[in-house]
Amino acid sequence: MDTTNLKETATVASPSPTPNKEKKSNYRYRILALLFTATTINYMDRSIMGVLAPTLEQLFQWSKTDYATINIAFKMAYAIGMLSMGGVIDKFGTRIGYIVAIATWSVFGMAHALLKPAFGLIAFIIARFGLGFGEAGNFPAAIKSVAEWFPKKDRAFATGIFNSGSNVGAILAPIAVGLIVSEDGTNWQYSFLVTGVFSALWVFLWFTMYRKPEKHPAVNQAELEYIEEGEEREHASLSWSKVARLKETWAFAIGKMTDGVWFFFMFWSGMFFKDTFGVSIKELGVALVIVYVFADLGSIGGGYLSKFFIGKGWTLNKARKISLLICALCIVPVVFATLTDNQWIAATLIALASGGHQAWSANLFTLASDIMPKKAIASVVGIGGMIGAVTGMSIDFLLGHYLDSFGQGAYFWMFLVAGVSYLIILTIVHLIVPTLTPVKIK
Numbered sequence: 460m461d462t463t464n465l466k467e468t469a470t471v472a473s474p475s476p477t478p479n480k481e482k483k484s485n486y487r488y489r490i491l492a493l494l495f496t497a498t499t500i501n502y503m504d505r506s507i508m509g510v511l512a513p514t515l516e517q518l519f520q521w522s523k524t525d526y527a528t529i530n531i532a533f534k535m536a537y538a539i540g541m542l543s544m545g546g547v548i549d550k551f552g553t554r555i556g557y558i559v560a561i562a563t564w565s566v567f568g569m570a571h572a573l574l575k576p577a578f579g580l581i582a583f584i585i586a587r588f589g590l591g592f593g594e595a596g597n598f599p600a601a602i603k604s605v606a607e608w609f610p611k612k613d614r615a616f617a618t619g620i621f622n623s624g625s626n627v628g629a630i631l632a633p634i635a636v637g638l639i640v641s642e643d644g645t646n647w648q649y650s651f652l653v654t655g656v657f658s659a660l661w662v663f664l665w666f667t668m669y670r671k672p673e674k675h676p677a678v679n680q681a682e683l684e685y686i687e688e689g690e691e692r693e694h695a696s697l698s699w700s701k702v703a704r705l706k707e708t709w710a711f712a713i714g715k716m717t718d719g720v721w722f723f724f725m726f727w728s729g730m731f732f733k734d735t736f737g738v739s740i741k742e743l744g745v746a747l748v749i750v751y752v753f754a755d756l757g758s759i760g761g762g763y764l765s766k767f768f769i770g771k772g773w774t775l776n777k778a779r780k781i782s783l784l785i786c787a788l789c790i791v792p793v794v795f796a797t798l799t800d801n802q803w804i805a806a807t808l809i810a811l812a813s814g815g816h817q818a819w820s821a822n823l824f825t826l827a828s829d830i831m832p833k834k835a836i837a838s839v840v841g842i843g844g845m846i847g848a849v850t851g852m853s854i855d856f857l858l859g860h861y862l863d864s865f866g867q868g869a870y871f872w873m874f875l876v877a878g879v880s881y882l883i884i885l886t887i888v889h890l891i892v893p894t895l896t897p898v899k900i901k
Contacts, residue, residue, distance in 0.1 A: 481679060481680060481681040482681065483679070483681040483685055484677060484678055484679045484681065486672075486677045486678050487609060487672070487678075487682065487686065490604060490668070490669065491608070491609075491620055491621060493661070493665055494601045494604055494605070494621035494624070495620060495621045495624040495627075496624065496657075496661055497557065497561060497597060497624070497665075498597060498621050498622065498624030498628065499625070499627045499631070500561070500565075500628065500657050500661060501561075501564065501597045501625070501628060502624065502626070502627075502628030502629050502632075503628035503632050503635070503653070503654050504564060504568040504594065504651075504654050505594055505628075505725070506628060506629040506632035506633075507571075507632045507636060507651060508529075508533075508571075508587070508726065509725050509727070509728065509729050509747075510729055510740075510743065510747060511636060511640070511650060511729075512526060512726070512730055513730060513733040513743070514640065514647060515644075515647065517644070518644050519576050519580075521580070522859075523858075523859045523860075523862040524859040525580055527856060527859025527860070528580065528584065528859070529583050529587050530587070530722070530851075530855040531852045532583075532585075532587045532588045532591070533588065533591035534591060534722065534849070534851045534852040534855065535588065535848070536587070536588040536592040536595070537591040537592070537594065537844065537845075537848040537851075538844070538848035538852070539592060540592040540593065540595025541599070541841040541845040541848060542841050542842065542845050543595075543841075544592075544596035544600075544837075545599040545838045545841020545844070546837075546838055546841065547596075548603060548837040549603070549834060549836070549837040549838050552671075553600045553604045553607070553669065553837075554665070554666070554669045556596060556599075556600050557596065557597075557600040557604075558666060559596065560593055560594070560595070560597060560600060561593070561597075561658055561662060562593070562658070563589065563592060563596075564590050564592075564593030564594040564596075565593070565658035565659075566589070566593075567586055567589030567590040567593060568651055568654060568655075569652050569654075569655050570586050570651075571586045571590075572648035572649065572650075572651045573648075574648075591848075595841075595844060595848075598824070599836075599837035599840040599841050599844070600837065601618075602618065602827060602828060602836055602837070602840045603833070605617045605618055605621070605828065606833050606836050607671055607686075607833065608672055608686060609686065610685060610686055610688040611775070611828070611829060612769055613766065614825045614828050614829070615761075615762045615765035615822055615825040616762040616763055616766040617762070618762055618824045618825050619759045619761055619762020619763065619818075619821035620758075620759060622758045622817060622820055623758035623759050625754075625758070625817070626751045626752070626754040626757075626758055626813075626817060627751075629725065629747070629750075629751040629754065630747075630755065632650075632747075633743065633744035633745075633747040633748055634744065634748065635653050636650050636744060637740065637744035640740065642740055672686050702831075702838050702839055705898060706892065707831065707839075707891075707892055708839050708843075709891065710826075710888045710891040710892040711823070711827050711840075711843045711888075712842050713884060713887055713888055714884060714885075715823065715843035715844060715846050715847040716846055716847060716850045717816065717819065717820075717823075717847070717880060717884060718846075718847025718851060719850030719854045720790075720816060720854075720876075720877045720881075721813075721820070722847075722854065722855075723851070723854055723858070723873060723877060724750070724809060724813055724877075726855075727858065727873075728746075728747065728809060731796075731870055734862075734870075735802075735870070738802060746802060746806040749806050749810050750806060750809050750810040750813050751810075751813065753811060753814040754810070754813035754814050754817045755817070756814055757813065757814025757818040758814075758817035758820070759821075760814075760818055761782060761786055761817065761818020761820075761822055762821040762825075764782045764785065765779055765782040765821075765822050765825065768781060768782065775829060775895055776894050779822055779826060779829065779895060780885070782818070783819055783822050783823065783888075784882075784885060785818075786815045786816070786822065787815070787881035787882045787885050788815075788882075789812070789814065789815030789818070790811075790815040790816060790819075790877065790878060791878045791879070791881075791882070792811060792812070792878070793808050793809060793811070794874055794875050794878035794879070795808055795874075796808045796809055796870075797871040812878070816881075819881060826895065827839045829895050829897070830895050830897050830898055835898075854873070
């Protein structure tokens with residue numbers, strides 16, 4: 460009897476032990492929570508001015524052109540910061556770059572509380588310039604962090620989550636102002652101090668918690684493999700000049716021209732409600748909370764919409780662009796905001812448009828990480844942010860002058876531009892980039 464054959468047969472027949480599959484860690488969601496928090500602080504700092512604008516207009520005796528000049532200073536610095544901060548973050552990484560950004564904007568944000576009418580217009584211009592320069596670092600750093608920590612299929616949703624922090628910050632701003640500031644403007648200075656402590660705490664947590672996933676001790680192999688799913692490893696980087704020559708960069712940048720509309724909603728809605736409906740600071744706070752609650756829902760919903768379509772088997776190209784189209788259609792009704800004599804109907808139309816914009820923004824930001832190498836993402840987002848800021852500056856300049864010269868009728872034309880621009884811009888983006896194809900490094 461050949462026992463060797465029996466032994467071999469037994470060996471083949473016996474089932475091999477099943478290896479224990481490692482449970483995936485989820486540290487990436489802690490990073491996402493930090494991105495959400497930073498964006499909340501960022502938008503609370505910048506939104507306080509829009510809420511206080513009617514009050515400060517009276518206290519400091521500003522014309523609409525003066526207020527436009529202050530906003531232009533913010534956006535000019537934002538444009539410069541987008542270019543320089545994006546390059547710095549790509550070169551030195553998100554861990555250090557993000558800290559530099561939030562420390563800068565927090566210092567200048569709190570500096571607003573020191574300003575007095577005797578200082579004149581120039582003091583506010585300087586404070587807004589410094590705030591804008593620092594705040595420019597938030598989105599390049601956050602988008603780059605999402606690209607480092609999430610696979611492509613999850614990036615729009617992750618971006619929508621952290622981007623919703625912008626609306627939470629914008630919601631908290633009118634609430635804080637309503638609680639702190641009296642109807643006559645007393646205590647307005649304290650509104651600019653409320654985020655300082657949160658910024659300091661965030662810097663500590665970010666410095667302590669953030670590493671790249673492949674170097675982070677809290678990330679196991681299963682989570683790392685999930686993060687890198689569908690990724691081609693890349694080690695080379697693209698220079699800024701090479702990034703600027705790519706058509707994909709300018710497709711994204713043209714899409715970011717819609718930031719001008721968002722800046723209009725953020726910095727001029729308070730003026731619009733005051734000028735058109737004569738609302739008090741408390742009523743204004745309620746109207747703006749409605750606007751930004753819708754914006755918050757839009758940010759999360761827009762990111763989820765793209766993820767849903769991809770889950771249905773749609774191509775990345777189709778999922779992203781159909782999502783953008785749906786967002787653009789949600790913004791069209793805002794053209795009727797000046798045609799109603801009811802402030803709550805106007806608030807609802809602006810709210811729907813704000814939700815549409817934030818949903819648009821979540822998907823547009825993700826285009827950069829869809830088609831660009833990780834080493835270039837912050838630079839691309841920076842270039843796009845610069846174009847968005849320049850568009851916002853142009854709107855401020857024209858709107859301020861037209862309001863002073865022709866009165867409230869200028870709001871009608873601005874809302875008309877806001878309603879139709881997204882569809883036009885989406886068409887241009889599609890013509891430049893018919894298919895979303897990752898850029899190859901040569």
